[in-house]
Amino acid sequence: NAGVTQTPKFRVLKTGQSMTLLCAQDMNHEYMYWYRQDPGMGLRLIHYSVGEGTTAKGEVPDGYNVSRLKKQNFLLGLESAAPSQTSVYFCASSARDYNEQFFGPGTRLTVL
Amino acid sequence: QKEVEQDPGPLSVPEGAIVSLNCTYSNSAFQYFMWYRQYSRKGPELLMYTYSSGNKEDGRFTAQVDKSSKYISLFIRDSQPSDSATYLCARYILTGGGNKLTFGTGTQLKVEL
Numbered sequence: 001n002a003g004v005t006q007t008p009k010f011r012v013l014k015t016g017q018s019m020t021l022l023c024a025q026d027m028n029h030e031y032m033y034w035y036r037q038d039p040g041m042g043l044r045l046i047h048y049s050v051g052e053g054t055t056a057k058g059e060v061p062d063g064y065n066v067s068r069l070k071k072q073n074f075l076l077g078l079e080s081a082a083p084s085q086t087s088v089y090f091c092a093s094s095a096r097d098y099n100e101q102f103f104g105p106g107t108r109l110t111v112l
Numbered sequence: 113q114k115e116v117e118q119d120p121g122p123l124s125v126p127e128g129a130i131v132s133l134n135c136t137y138s139n140s141a142f143q144y145f146m147w148y149r150q151y152s153r154k155g156p157e158l159l160m161y162t163y164s165s166g167n168k169e170d171g172r173f174t175a176q177v178d179k180s181s182k183y184i185s186l187f188i189r190d191s192q193p194s195d196s197a198t199y200l201c202a203r204y205i206l207t208g209g210g211n212k213l214t215f216g217t218g219t220q221l222k223v224e225l
Contacts, residue, residue: 003153040120042217043156043200090155096210098204100146103155 002026004104006091011079012110021076021107023091031094032074033058033101034066036087043090049074050097081111115139117223118216127225128185135201137215138182147175147186148200150218156200160186191223 007022019038025034034046048064055066063085065077074093078085088108092101118135119135125131133147144163148156162175162184171174174187184203189193198218205212 040217042116043215044120045213092155098144098206100161101157101213103157105155106153 004093005100006089006093006104006107008107009105010108012112013078014112015082017081018077018079019081019109020078021089021091021109023069023074023093023104024072025091025093025102026072027093027094027095027102028071029095029102030071031097031101032068033092033094034064034074034076034088035092036060037090037106038087044091046076059111061093061108069107081109083111086111115214116201116216118201118219120217120219121148122220122222124222124224125191127191127193127223127224129191129223131186131191131221131223133186133219133221134187135184136182137203139179139205141205143203145175145184146202146204147173148202148215150198150200152197152201154161174184180186191221193223193225196222 004025030051033048035043037043044060049055049068052071067075088104090108092102094101116137146161147159149159150156157193165179167176172189176185179224198220200218201216
């Protein structure tokens, strides 16, 4: 039982490049989330999903897109990376929206 | 004003000390509070949660909510080096406009031998 896993763990991009971050959970959770964590800013919600095939915007959605084609996977895409997107990205999942959120180990992204 | 505010620290204490970690929050609504612990280069993990008022104890950890002063606290008794981590407070609000979970910026704690 791996919980929440994230791929890749580290990535360096040049401005304008695109990439996709993959999150997978094996707990059969309905809800999944993408956060970014920056010094002095705390965890901020980018996008979330309340079930397979659904997505919704969080606090800081601009510059990101997401998809949830399968219940266990939640993808975060950056179409044209910018230095402001340098951050640590965390995926999380929960059984319900008010339940405990289980976090993945994070992806450290640097955009040059 | 941020919805949840937390002193970033770092806070350094000797092993065995009692640690007090605090957050303040704005607004009052039907809500509950959580404390997450985050070790360096790891994802946060839920430590405790508590509803709008009162105390909750779990082993060496006690979470306290003071509604009158809009203050939430986490106390750690007999602190250990393994408690060295960043502690995030979080508030979950149930509203008609949509439920919302807001995190504080975290307080970095170091427990020294």
